[in-house]
Amino acid sequence: MNFKDTPEIGPVIQRERKARRLTLxxxxxxxxxxxxxxxxxxxxxANPTFAVLWSLTQALRIDFSDLVAASTVPHHRDPIEVTPRGHTPEITSQDGLCRLRILSPPGMAGRSEWYDIEIAPGGRLQSAPHARGAGEHLTVLAGRLEIASAGASRSVAEGETARYRADVEHEISNTSRSAARALLVLLYE
Known part of the structure; x- marks a missing residue:
């Protein structure tokens, strides 16, 4: 199977591997x-997961944003840049209940990131602490989500926004009977 609509990350990985004279x-x-x-x-x-790509960038000592940027086809500078749906990176949880579409540009990673999140009933996103001072802003677009951070938990309904610490273990879960969707913004200080 060829993933024609996704960024061409494979050739970049191969080029970086060969530049370092590494075998597979x-x-x-x-x-x-x-x-x-x-x-x-x-x-x-193969369409690698975010975790696999992260492991490869760490082993090759390249920035994740450089990997994604190098994999896109160069084009003329348009005053309005549009990323095709197939080029928007996605992360899916192992159980398939959570899907995150990375909406922020690769160069913003580690400063500000935003995601379109869909969580099926029973799904949960458990996160280890991000960098010191990091915070998340979650706006529920459909359904209801539960947020847990810093020993507290709150239910967030459609149309509401929760702001909470992300430099501690935190979790977003869907305990309802219907799918939920949200916009998540992660800000680093």
Whole structure:
């Protein structure tokens, strides 16, 4: 299967690996990503998760934003930049109940990030602490979500916005019987 609508990350990974004179086996050992998965990514036969991409960028010592930026096809500078739906990175939880679409530009990672979140009934996003001073702003667009942060929890209904610490363990969960959708903005201080 070829993922024609997604950024071409595989060739960038391969180019960076070869520039460092690493074999697939060596990069697999450095990143913790299997050799077969690396091969599939480089040949554009697999769509890697955010966690896999993060592991690869750390092993290759490249910025995640540089990886994504290098994978997009250069185009003329338009006063209005539009990212096609197929080029918007997505993160899906292992259980498939949570989906995050990364709406912020790659160059903003680590400063300000925003996501379109969909959580099915029973789904939960558990997050380790982000950088010191980080905070999240979650606006529920449909349904109801539960937020837990700093030992407190609150229910947030459609149209409401919750602001909370994200430099501690925190969680967004859907305890209702219907799917929920929200806009999440993560701000780093």
């Amino acid at each position: 086996e060596q990069l697999a050992a450095l990143s913790g990503v299997s050799k077969s998965m690396l091969s599939q990514i480089e040949r554009r036969q």
